[in-house]
Amino acid sequence: MHNYKLTRRDFLKASGASLFLSGIPLPGFTNENPPGNISVIILEGGMDGLTAVPPFGDPNLEKMRSSLIPENYLKLNSFFGLHPSLKKLSSFMATNNASIVHATSFPYKKRSHFEGQNLVEGGGLSPFSEKTGWLGRSLELAKIPGRALSLDMPLILRGYSENDNFFPANIQNSNKINNNLIDTLSKVHSMDSAKVFQKVKQKSIENLGNIPRDAESLAEYAGNAMSIKGGPVASVIRLDDFDTHASQGDGEGKDHGERLAKIDNVIAAYKRGLGTAWDKSIILTLTEFGRTVAMNGTWGTDHGYGTVGLIAGGTIKKSRVIAKWPGLAKNEQYEQRDLMATIDYRSVCAACIEKSLGLDHDLIASQVFFDSKLPRVFDFIFS
């Protein structure tokens, strides 16, 4: 049995912030030393992977979407490029700390944000089939429930045990809240309602300091929290506005370029916050689907299927683009419109869990993603 020595008081003292942990694991029932940490950047709206990582070596790219190809993309090799907004990611690639998985997706083809987001967070076999998320279940399996850091409590993090959430919403004068009143209110409610009041009370007395609430600052804060021994091992940050139906643009200052720059900044902020813990960290993006290959009539793209996953962290030892390239010709596209996904992104998530939480792939496949046949792509990413 492990003797988990970190007390709540110790943790609060060490971390300097306390909102994100209510469920400190019980002594003896937790994995004391998970091998790493994992952070997921959820890109809501369906990111266009063909713009982020243009496969310029495919002759059909120019034919299909000449107006959406970024002008000054960085050539990663003779086939793939990188959008100029992803400058810091390119720097991480130069130092062998970032990789890309292309033509990938969760196996969801219906192109609905609502369903797609639920599926990629829940990790079940169909939308709305799970009330917990794949990351939350992974934390449960690794015996480190509750040690999660998040802006809200997304499905992806929900486990069977309670996780707490974190968001620096220190509203003016919130520290002067009347706790006696809250106690009284709490007493006249029962169960969950009472818990809500107690949580309000708890959060009102926690000193958050000056934490900006832009995604970049929060990522830095999260990284810092995860770098502390005994701190959280998972975090999730959401970025929205990737649903680029119109005026998507092709360059740095354009809509999609600005969105990509946000991802870039968030990954870099994680690195700053993590410090030396970067070496055992893995950060991956997650989006519900990709976009159509061809541009639509409003200079944008519509909901599609295949996309890219961006992965960064010190656990990556060799940067690369990993793909089973399906081609962009009409007959190579999914339903003659979308980039075909040829790598199940659940496998990528599974590999990241395997690396960061030290779980066996078969266990992840069967108990996190409920698909015992889920391919293992660990070696492609981490070898």
Place this chain on the structure above:
Amino acid sequence: MRRFKNLLIFLILSSANVVSANYLDDWPDDALCGWMQQSSPPKYMVEEVKKRGILCTDGIASIDPNASSDESSNTSEIEIYDIVFSEDVLEELIQIAPQESAAEFTKSFEQYQLANLQNQLICGFKIRRVVYENNMEGEVEDWNMAQGSLIINGSKVTLDGKWKTGGLSNDPKYMKEEVNLRLTRDGHIVGKMAYFHLNINNGEIPRKPLFIELKKHQKSKPLNYKSIDSYSAAEIWIDVEDWAGGIMTLFNCKDSKEIEKKKLAKEKAEKLYEESLAKDKAEIRLLNKIYQPKVEGPNTVFNINYLDGVFRANSAPENAKKIHDDELHKAHIRGVIESDQLNKNFTLNSLASIRESEDFTVLVLITNENEIATLKDFAKPSIEHCGKLPGWWWDKLSFVISTSDIKIAKKQKCYFNFFNNRTNSEAKKLYRAILSASSSIVSYLESNVDR
């Protein structure tokens, strides 16, 4: 019979779960997925879907479209595309800063022709918000978002001031470290800087600054640094967001040489002042024997402090004809000076008058009279030795009652020393007696003789 029926129903119901599992074995995948469309599909059906490892999409079952049942064959076609950067690109990529910073802009200055000022230029600056919401031309708000000094060395521009928008803007590092600006040859200020566009009140969540680029803006009024007379003001317009931007106004620009010159002059003046103050202090100490210095407003006034003598008149004063307009209270006075210090009474019979100005009050006596004729021999040499006091003439002696002019006070001290050093003890004693009673004589004249 009825009891048997109930037992049968109970057995059927209690074995439903077991039966259902076997029963579902015969269900096609699509049929199961049809049930998955429901908001709350039966738990045993969900378990069966998981067990089969099928994916349900829109009520249709599918296996992972990219994977066969053989894991190795699923991944065998995956390719690794190695990253290939040239050495130059690699070097450039490695140098990319992990955090947005104004320093990143340095390379971009290559696109500009930069100024190269010989002397340092220092201006005041203020940044105000320009709002475009109601007016395309922009409305300048009447408060300063930031202010301080702008310093130009060569072409490099640094700011020494502070933001006033609250939150993180209170941290001086942004003004100090996150400003990377240059002056162009045509007087524009270009580059990148941390910019706190929004007000953050106490208690509100702080926001990181924007890193905005200053360009040659069409509306800007560049700095005419070549003409010292006209470069007192410049306006640098800044594009920030669609709804609002900023305007940096430069004012009161000064060349460092001019500033240095003024600084030196000021230092010199201060030094002289301190020296003269020190000298005055020493001199004031020397005057202490006969004068009590007193600071009145901007001046130090010296009042006679040698006052143990008292004049007592023996007869009424006789008014004398004024030869000069400034001979006030002029009269022949007759009486006695009583001096405890000298332990002797002195007869005084002399023509006396008062001289007054903003700087002094002086008693003037004619030494021709018998009673003080003993001073007559010393009047001329004392004047030659010490200089002329107000009311001077060769047969007169002046006694300064009060003055704000230290030079006059010093002269009076000189006369005192002159007579004090005389071997003629009678003249010495008489001079000291008159000086000690001078204030009393002046009071007598003022009270008894017309002005």
